[in-house]
Amino acid sequence: MLRLRGEVGRLRLQERDAEQSLRDQMQAAQAKLTNAEVQLARVTKLHSENLVSGVELSQTRFTVELLQGRGERRPGRSGPDPIAAS
Numbered sequence: 001m002l003r004l005r006g007e008v009g010r011l012r013l014q015e016r017d018a019e020q021s022l023r024d025q026m027q028a029a030q031a032k033l034t035n036a037e038v039q040l041a042r043v044t045k046l047h048s049e050n051l052v053s054g055v056e057l058s059q060t061r062f063t064v065e066l067l068q069g070r071g072e073r074r075p076g077r078s079g080p081d082p083i084a085a086s
Contacts, residue, residue, distance in 0.1 A: 033067040040064050 043060045046052040 029067070033064070036060070036064045036067050 040060045040063075043052055043057050047054065047057040
């Protein structure tokens, strides 16, 4: 009986650790998204002033979409799906 209680306690501790790790990952992802959105606003402004290319604007926009979880595979792209790989 004591052994079973110890096992339950160990499993609860593992579950709490896993939940904390998930919260940490979510906070890091949110920070990355915030930074990417700030970068998109900056690049959008620079593009409107003809200081950066449309390609750079598209890449920055795509990065934000990926971080938002809305990215879609583009036709003609090879390699693994960047969303599935994350």
